Structure formats: C-alpha cells, structure tokens
Amino acid sequence: MIAVAEALEALFALARPLGRETIDLRDACGRVLAEDAVAQRDQPPFDGSAMDGYAVRAEDAVPGKVLTVIGESAAGHRYHGAVGPGEAVRIFTGAPVPEGAGHVVIQEDVERDGDRITLTDRLGKGTNIRPAGGDFRVGDRLSAPRRLTPRDVALLASMNIPRVCVARAPKVALISTGDELVLPGDTPGPDQIIVSNTFGLDALFRQAGALPRMLPIARDSRESLIATFDQARDADLIVTIGGASVGDHDLVGRVAAELGLDQSFYKVAMRPGKPLMAGRMGADGPMMIGLPGNPVSAMVCGTIFVAPVLEAMQGLKVTAAPRRIARLAHDLPANGPREHYMRARVEGDRIEIFPSQDSSLLTLLAEANALAVRAPGAPAATPGDPVEWIAF
Ligand SMILES: Nc1nc2c(c(=O)[nH]1)N[C@H]1C(S)=C(S)[C@@H](COP(=O)(O)OP(=O)(O)OC[C@H]3O[C@@H](n4cnc5c(N)ncnc54)[C@H](O)[C@@H]3O)O[C@H]1N2
Numbered sequence: 001m002i003a004v005a006e007a008l009e010a011l012f013a014l015a016r017p018l019g020r021e022t023i024d025l026r027d028a029c030g031r032v033l034a035e036d037a038v039a040q041r042d043q044p045p046f047d048g049s050a051m052d053g054y055a056v057r058a059e060d061a062v063p064g065k066v067l068t069v070i071g072e073s074a075a076g077h078r079y080h081g082a083v084g085p086g087e088a089v090r091i092f093t094g095a096p097v098p099e100g101a102g103h104v105v106i107q108e109d110v111e112r113d114g115d116r117i118t119l120t121d122r123l124g125k126g127t128n129i130r131p132a133g134g135d136f137r138v139g140d141r142l143s144a145p146r147r148l149t150p151r152d153v154a155l156l157a158s159m160n161i162p163r164v165c166v167a168r169a170p171k172v173a174l175i176s177t178g179d180e181l182v183l184p185g186d187t188p189g190p191d192q193i194i195v196s197n198t199f200g201l202d203a204l205f206r207q208a209g210a211l212p213r214m215l216p217i218a219r220d221s222r223e224s225l226i227a228t229f230d231q232a233r234d235a236d237l238i239v240t241i242g243g244a245s246v247g248d249h250d251l252v253g254r255v256a257a258e259l260g261l262d263q264s265f266y267k268v269a270m271r272p273g274k275p276l277m278a279g280r281m282g283a284d285g286p287m288m289i290g291l292p293g294n295p296v297s298a299m300v301c302g303t304i305f306v307a308p309v310l311e312a313m314q315g316l317k318v319t320a321a322p323r324r325i326a327r328l329a330h331d332l333p334a335n336g337p338r339e340h341y342m343r344a345r346v347e348g349d350r351i352e353i354f355p356s357q358d359s360s361l362l363t364l365l366a367e368a369n370a371l372a373v374r375a376p377g378a379p380a381a382t383p384g385d386p387v388e389w390i391a392f
C-alpha cells in the first residue's frame, strides 16, 4: 500500500496534457484558457459619463453657477463639438464626454429652466467621468491557464474576443461494473440496486471540465468487461467503478491487465478508498483509474484523485485538493493506520464530523460539505482542536 501523496504523484506522472481547441465564447465557461486572451480595444474607448446629468468645464463646476445648455450626448451618439466657458451639454450614462468638459454634474444637483441650468450647492466630489482605457487597454491580457468563470466570459466579450483558445476537454469513459446494478428509471430485480456513484462522478467530472461518457454497465464477467473496455479505447481516461477489491467477482484488475494495463499502483493507505488502482492501457492507450465500488469511496477518490488529474490534463496547476483548518465541535477518537477522509459539515470555522463513516451511506454523503482529513495514527481530539478539511 502506498500513501495518498505518493498515489497522487504517480497519477500526475501518468496524466498527459491534452491539446487545445478554439471555441465560441458562449461555450467557454468552465473551460481552461490555454492561451492568453489579448484585449482588442480600450475600454471604455472614450472618456465616458458615469451619470445622467450635464457635462461642464471643470472651472464651471461650482455651486450657484448658471450655464447654457448647448446640446446633448447620449450613449452611442456623441455631441460633436466642445463645451466652452458658461456652457453645458446634457449627457447620459455611458455617453462620450464632450471635448472641454471636465466634470459631469448629476441632474439631481441642477435646476433647469429652458436652456438654462443653475447648479445647486450640493455638488458631489468626483468628476463622474470614466477615463478612456480605465478598465483595460488594447493589449491587456487575461492570462492562461485559468478556468473561465461567467465573470471572465463577460470580460472577454468586452475585449471583443468572440472565440477563445482552451484546453481540450478530457474524454472520460465511465464504466460501472456489477451484476447487481441497474440504471435510475429501470426496474431493479430483488437483488439489485440502482447505480449511484456513476452519476455522482459524471457530475463531478463535468464540474472539473471533462466530457464524461457513461458506458453500458459491465457485468461481472470477463467477456462483459472486455467488451466494455473495448468501447473506451478513444478516451483520455477510463474510470472504472467497483470490482476493485479481492472478492471472486472483482475482475477489473485482472481483465485490465489482460488488456495491456501497465499498472502504476494498487491499494492506497486511506479510508475509504483502499482498493484504488491506476495505470495506462499500453504506451499510447488511455490512462486508467479503477475506483472502489462503495459509493462514498468512489466519490472520495473522485474528489481526491480524479478531479486533480483532470485539472492537470487541462494544463492547470498540478496540485492536491486544497486543505483548510476548522475547529472540532466534539470529541473524536484516535485514528487507525490509514489516512481517514471523514464526511463532515463545516459551518463558519466549526467542523462537525459525522459519527457514522460507513462508506455505503449516500444520505450522509449528500449531507456533507467537507472531508475532514485525519493523519495515520492521529491521537484522540477534543472540541476546539484544529482539523484539516477539504471542500466536498
Ligand atoms: N475481504 C475484503 N473485502 C473487502 C475489502 C478487503 O480489503 N478485503 N475491501 C473493502 C473495501 S475497503 C471496499 S471500498 C470494497 C470495494 O470493493 P469493490 O471495488 O470490489 O466494489 P464492489 O464489490 O463491486 O462494490 C462494493 C459495493 O458498492 C456497490 N456499488 C458498486 N458499484 C456501484 C455503483 N456504480 N453505484 C452504486 N453502488 C455501487 C456494490 O453494490 C457493493 O455494495 O470492498 C470491501 N471488501
């Protein structure tokens, strides 16, 4: 058995960065920017008004001043001309500030009578003018690599970048194994259950920017597994679920070896997740990660191992899930010899670790928002003790 950190290192060594592709900006959210995006223009492209009001010369922006309105500047339609002494241009938010103007007096600070305005004595401090290029300038960059957020998409749009170069999304073939499994919506036989973690992992991998494909459930036979693996040849990563342990029907390791798996490791000193395996299906074949079948084990291993691998494949920093510290809400017994990832809830800086950690319990899985991490052999802890945790 190897330690979690060693397993992660071995996985990162197996993960190969994928190529790039150029896609429409509307499809870019959640993808990883592979090349710096470069602004094609200044924003704003002109000195613009931040408010509805009157553009006046800086020296005319004094309480009590009486000015003559000579025209209008609206968003999309500038005033062609300059503002002279004693003059004002009616202006609206987003409109170009006319030449000569150094201040926009908001309309609430003005009394208007025909073409004449009188500035009241309430004039605010700022000029209400947004300088040209004050947001970004042509040539400014959004640096790669970076997972694009909806906010990034807004910025890229305003930089006039309709298509972006992103890392290709890793193709993940998800293989569930077991005679006992049927899909949600099917009618299970008396000894059957519904696949669950396959769907959880599918969602998790999508969040990590991958394109998972759920293959038909492989039955507990060599032939069925071989046929299913065969459908996964074009994947970047094959993730199997179940059949990883030592039972008579746990065939994944044996069949994968028969199909050319060059195994990197099998078994990790962690709880849950011990029977994890990984390797590559031949020199040019897909990477393979075999997850344990227990629903919690599969989701924990998906979070701790597979999601970071998917990030690495997309060119993001090669790093383990970040850990934070919270204060324990109760007593906790000493840990055993394996690193323990315990379902927990974090509220503020307080962590409550669930009393049952049975790796089959999906209700507690859904209830958790954190995995408390306990080092091998950690001594008993008491309320207020610091505990490391990972978002889950
Ligand atoms: N004698 C031993 N028995 C077991 C050991 C051991 O070291 N010695 N390890 C235990 C540990 S730890 C785990 S974890 C499990 C993992 O076993 P497998 O990876 O072989 O998983 P299965 O036996 O196929 O399934 C376990 C459990 O999970 C259910 N399952 C499987 N796939 C799914 C799915 N896609 N969706 C929902 N549920 C699934 C399956 O029905 C079983 O109940 O082995 C222990 N045993």
Ligand code: MOO
Binding pocket: 270, 271, 272, 273, 274, 275, 292, 294, 297, 359
């Ligand atoms: O380690 Mo198994 O993964 O406990 O449930």
